[in-house]
Amino acid sequence: MSLPTTLWIVLGTQWTAAAVFTLLGVVLLRRSVADDAARFASVMFALWWFGLGVSKFVAGLRIALQVPDVPLSLLVGLSFVSSSAVAIGLAGLLCHLIYLFTGRTALLWPVIGFYALLCGWIISSSSVWNPVGVEISAWGAEFAYAQPYTMAYRLVVLLVIVGPQVLAVAALFVMAARLPSSAGRFRTIVVAASVAIYIVDALIAPAYPADSAIWQIVHHMIPIGVGLGVLAVYRPPRWLRGRMPPELSATALREAAGA
Incomplete structure (x- = not known):
């Protein structure tokens, strides 16, 4: 396969x-939790990271499949x-957030x-x-x-895809x-800041100079840094483990935050 160096990067x-x-999702699934409701929250948060993992893998696969005779239908699929x-x-991110603030799983x-309908609409569009x-x-x-996206379509997609992430970041902040510093404030801030950085980078990516290798490399490295940052607070390295406050359950978090 003949690809330019930039595409290999x-x-x-x-x-x-x-x-x-994907590793972050696995770590979240393997966490020790107090009860079934807490397990639900971990699974929902893991789904968010698994979804991003699949999206990134497919984005790379789209580049890897730029070889002769690859049918367009495969790439569209x-x-x-x-x-x-x-x-x-x-859906997992929203359910996780709802549970953190309400303790309920009924939604x-x-x-x-809602997101099944959204997905069907995006695919049909x-x-x-x-x-x-x-x-x-x-x-x-x-x-x-053959036909460019309409502005209305772009706005709806922006609202329903970026909106929940912005809501999650705001709620976590x-x-x-x-939270008192002893109740996991650092962990919560790192998760919120990481998701915020990911969102901002995705939104401003079209403005990055296309001919600037530095900007493009930084843009493509940011998701890796975001994932590693969140991974570090859920499975901290040995040098950081002793400095991390003990993790609280979702119920204790709500009580400490006065939610």
């Missing part, structure tokens, strides 16, 4: 980020897999139903725009469509501000 960073996000994974991840199915090929640039590969 992108491929490597995408798959590294996918591996880090992979994008549908990515969209579905992100939708499941967003699981309505949230899943993509078919309407009619992908006709893949445009390869120095730093990525994107679908080319509010919770962290109410």
